Amino acid sequence: MAHGSGSNCPSVWHKNYPVAQGNRQSPIDIVPHQALHDPSLGPVVLNYDQCTSMNITNNGHSVVVQFDDSDDRSVIQGGPLDNPYRLKQFHFHWGEKGCHGSEHTVAGNSYASELHLVHWNAVKYKTFGEAATAPDGLAVLGIFLETGDDHRWLHVITDALYMVKFKVSTTVNCFNPKCLLPSSLHYWTYLGSLTTPPLHESVIWIVLREPIIVSEKQLGKFRMLLFTGEEEDQRIRMENNFRPPQPLKGRKVRSSI
Ligand SMILES: NS(=O)(=O)c1ccc(NC(=O)CN2C(=O)C=CC2=O)cc1
Numbered sequence: 001m002a003h004g005s006g007s008n009c010p011s012v013w014h015k016n017y018p019v020a021q022g023n024r025q026s027p028i029d030i031v032p033h034q035a036l037h038d039p040s041l042g043p044v045v046l047n048y049d050q051c052t053s054m055n056i057t058n059n060g061h062s063v064v065v066q067f068d069d070s071d072d073r074s075v076i077q078g079g080p081l082d083n084p085y086r087l088k089q090f091h092f093h094w095g096e097k098g099c100h101g102s103e104h105t106v107a108g109n110s111y112a113s114e115l116h117l118v119h120w121n122a123v124k125y126k127t128f129g130e131a132a133t134a135p136d137g138l139a140v141l142g143i144f145l146e147t148g149d150d151h152r153w154l155h156v157i158t159d160a161l162y163m164v165k166f167k168v169s170t171t172v173n174c175f176n177p178k179c180l181l182p183s184s185l186h187y188w189t190y191l192g193s194l195t196t197p198p199l200h201e202s203v204i205w206i207v208l209r210e211p212i213i214v215s216e217k218q219l220g221k222f223r224m225l226l227f228t229g230e231e232e233d234q235r236i237r238m239e240n241n242f243r244p245p246q247p248l249k250g251r252k253v254r255s256s257i
Pocket residue numbers: 089116118128129132140193194195196197198
């Protein structure tokens with residue numbers, strides 16, 4: 001999990017963020033045969049066809065690609081969602097070696113990494129910040145990354161990582177995250193939270209069952225990122241930026257499968 005120094009360690013987050021011990025915290029361990037198949041759950045629909053990507057940033061705990069969310073050009077809808085939710089950013093969580101790195105686990109098994117596409121309910125709320133504190137404010141699509149062959153499109157992101165080795169930001173050309181989806185959009189869904197501070201319990205989680213395959217080489221490029229800024233003398237490699245699974249506290253996980 002997140003590197004042990006200082007406030008970046010999940011086990012101390014509850015001191016500044018008591019909600020860390022709340023009733024709908026994320027991530028969780030998803031147990032497929034205990035999930036409720038809900039036939040009323042329709043397919044998730046992703047309308048990412050126009051180019052709205054803006055920049056790629058090392059924000060000190062992950063690498064984030066930000067999107068222009070001033071209109072509804074890039075939205076997710078359907079599935080468990082009552083409204084379209086606007087794409088705001090996507091980012092990754094990873095470990096220091098292939099077997100650990102994802103935040104959600106499936107029957108106790110971790111994946112090497114997990115991609116989060118973060119969306120907000122612009123129908124009900126005026127800003128992302130306001131939505132981020134509302135129980136139905138955010139929808140995060142989680143996609144597992146498993147190591148294997150090279151992913152033909154992920155190199156667009158991994159080839160840009162050297163430019164954000166330290167805590168900086170740089171522009172990106174059009175990048176349509178639809179190219180990072182697996183072939184099946186079957187999903188599990190449950191009510192949860194942000195997995196890093198402020199840990200707001202405002203996320204409708206949609207976790208895809210099928211992982212995408214990326215190479216160890218591509219994943220290795222994430223690990224050469226640094227938590228620290230260029231001006232700092234201590235260089236801490238950015239790895240293990242994942243929170244461990246949290247108690248389910250009676251929540252039901254539904255499946256579209
Ligand atoms: N890992 S996760 O649950 O998808 C997760 C997702 C998001 C955030 N935080 C933010 O989005 C913070 N933020 C704002 O409040 C406004 C812009 C911005 O980046 C934290 C965690």
